[in-house]
Each structure stands twice: as C-alpha cells, then as structure tokens.
Amino acid sequence: MIRSNPRAVVTGAGGGLGRSICKKLAERGGHVLVSDIDVAGAEETKRMIEGLGGRAEVMRCDVSRADEVEALRDRAVQVLGGVDLIVNNAGVAVGGAVGKVPLSDWDWIVGINLMGVVYGCHFFVPLMKEQGSGHVLNVASIAGITYAPEMGPYNATKAAVVALTETLAAELSGKGVGATVLCPYFFETNIHKAARAHTEKPMLDQIDKVMKQNKVNADEVAARALKACDKDEVFCFPHTEAKVLQGLKRFSPGAIRKLFPLAEKLMR
Numbered sequence: 001m002i003r004s005n006p007r008a009v010v011t012g013a014g015g016g017l018g019r020s021i022c023k024k025l026a027e028r029g030g031h032v033l034v035s036d037i038d039v040a041g042a043e044e045t046k047r048m049i050e051g052l053g054g055r056a057e058v059m060r061c062d063v064s065r066a067d068e069v070e071a072l073r074d075r076a077v078q079v080l081g082g083v084d085l086i087v088n089n090a091g092v093a094v095g096g097a098v099g100k101v102p103l104s105d106w107d108w109i110v111g112i113n114l115m116g117v118v119y120g121c122h123f124f125v126p127l128m129k130e131q132g133s134g135h136v137l138n139v140a141s142i143a144g145i146t147y148a149p150e151m152g153p154y155n156a157t158k159a160a161v162v163a164l165t166e167t168l169a170a171e172l173s174g175k176g177v178g179a180t181v182l183c184p185y186f187f188e189t190n191i192h193k194a195a196r197a198h199t200e201k202p203m204l205d206q207i208d209k210v211m212k213q214n215k216v217n218a219d220e221v222a223a224r225a226l227k228a229c230d231k232d233e234v235f236c237f238p239h240t241e242a243k244v245l246q247g248l249k250r251f252s253p254g255a256i257r258k259l260f261p262l263a264e265k266l267m268r
C-alpha cells in the first residue's frame with residue numbers, strides 16, 4: 001500500500017509513462033522528485049504536478065550512472081525527508097537481430113534498462129529497509145516475458161528486470177517494503193522515436209500504429225500500476241493483451257513462437 005501524500009522518486013519522468021505516474025501521484029497529494037536526462041521535460045512535469053495540487057522537485061539524473069542515482073537518493077532524503085515509492089521507469093528501445101545490433105547499442109540499453117533499475121534498487125532499497133516501509137515499482141514490459149524476434153536487447157533487459165523484481169519481492173517479504181514489476185503491452189509514448197533500430201522491415205512504423213490503437217493509454221497504465229502497488233501485487237499487467245500473452249506463455253511456451261509471424265502480418 002502506498003501511503004497517502006506519498007514521497008516519491010520517479011526516473012525518466014520528463015515525458016511518457018513517467019510523467020503520467022507523476023500526475024497520478026500528484027492527485028494523491030504526493031511530493032515527487034522528478035528526474036530525467038531531459039531537464040526541460042522534467043520541469044514541465046513539475047508544473048503539471050503543481051497544477052494538480054502536488055509538490056515537486058527536479059533533478060537531472062542519468063540512470064546508467066551509479067554515482068548519479070546515488071546522488072538522487074541523497075537528494076530525495078534531503079528534500080523529501082524519506083522515500084515511500086521509487087519508480088525505476090527510465091527506459092529505451094533497440095530493435096534488430098542478434099549479430100546485427102552493434103555492441104555499443106547493447107551497452108546503451110543494458111546501461112539504462114537494466115543497470116538503471118539495478119542502481120535504483122541498490123541505493124533505495126536499503127533506505128526503505130531502514131525506514132521499515134516503502135515500495136519499489138520497476139517498469140519492465142510484456143517483452144520481459146514473451147520474446148518477439150528482432151527485439152533481443154529490449155527483451156533481455158526487461159526479462160532481467162522481471163527476475164530482479166521477483167527476487168526483491170521475496171527478499172523483502174515481512175520487512176514492510178514491497179516490490180512490483182509493471183509489464184505493459186504497447187501504448188503511445190515517445191519511446192519508439194528515441195529508439196535505435198537496425199531492422200530490415202519498417203518495424204517502428206508498425207509499432208507506432210499499434211501504440212496509437214491502444215485505448216489503455218499512459219495515464220491509465222500509471223493508475224493501474226499504482227493500484228497494484230497499493231495491493232502489494234508483485235506483477236502488474238495493465239493491458240488485456242499482456243495478460244493474454246503471459247497466460248499463453250505459461251500454458252504453451254512453444255505455441256507463442258508460432259504466433260509471432262501471424263502477429264507481424266496482422267500489424268501491417
């Protein structure tokens with residue numbers, strides 16, 4: 001359960017889902033440390049939070065740097081007086097087949113999507129254990145559970161975030177601290193525009209189309225994620241598509257691989 005008037009830290013909060021989570025926290029009377037490498041975007045999120053009745057501070061933080069995430073934790077203690085919720089949300093995408101994606105792009109995505117979450121947990125969890133309260137919300141994806149082709153770097157980092165969060169939930173049991181992993185399907189944000197793509201087919205155009213069609217938008221994903229934290233649920237699948245894919249994977253891991261070419265056809 002996230003306490004009322006939560007003191008929260010959100011990474012990658014200069015736009016997209018991070019901003020939506022901040023807005024939902026503002027509606028709960030939250031005091032939010034808004035962080036991103038995009039400071040202008042983070043400032044805009046701060047204005048939105050204040051417009052909704054919440055309080056906000058901004059700090060530039062590149063989650064791929066341990067020293068910057070440690071400094072984010074220190075600033076949170078200083079300005080918020082403690083942390084009730086850390087949202088490890090910052091993320092990027094890389095598309096392309098294994099062997100074709102340059103190693104420099106593997107480093108880039110692992111640094112942000114995986115190590116960014118590792119650092120967020122490493123620096124904030126001991127603080128929460130000390131407090132005897134708090135919640136960790138790690139943003140993964142349904143791509144962390146079902147693995148579409150030409151998405152290897154993204155799939156691998158998100159699968160690791162799922163594993164890390166489930167581990168954390170077990171380690172934190174009985175300590176007053178919870179952990180939730182969010183696994184959405186596609187919804188509209190800017191993630192594909194900042195993506196590094198090495199695909200033969202116009203994959204990003206297809207993704208753009210699917211994202212725009214999804215009626216469960218970033219604000220609704222944010223609301224569902226916070227509700228899952230309230231209930232101390234380890235997994236949150238905010239989209240029906242994600243629930244179906246996850247169920248199918250458990251029921252028949254082989255069948256799902258046969259579905260990918262069909263899904264690709266439907267997406268065109």
Ligand SMILES: NC(=O)c1ccc[n+]([C@@H]2O[C@H](COP(=O)([O-])OP(=O)(O)OC[C@H]3O[C@@H](n4cnc5c(N)ncnc54)[C@H](O)[C@@H]3O)[C@@H](O)[C@H]2O)c1
Nearest residue numbers: 012014015016017037062063090091141186187189190191
């Ligand atoms: N949009 C989707 O369809 C979708 C689906 C499943 C999961 N997700 C996940 O949701 C999370 C948020 O992504 P989004 O869709 O809102 O995308 P977005 O691109 O709109 O937002 C991502 C934010 O992260 C920031 N960021 C990038 N690199 C950073 C770094 N090194 N340090 C700090 N911040 C950094 C960006 O500036 C941006 O504000 C990501 O983890 C993403 O993988 C998105």
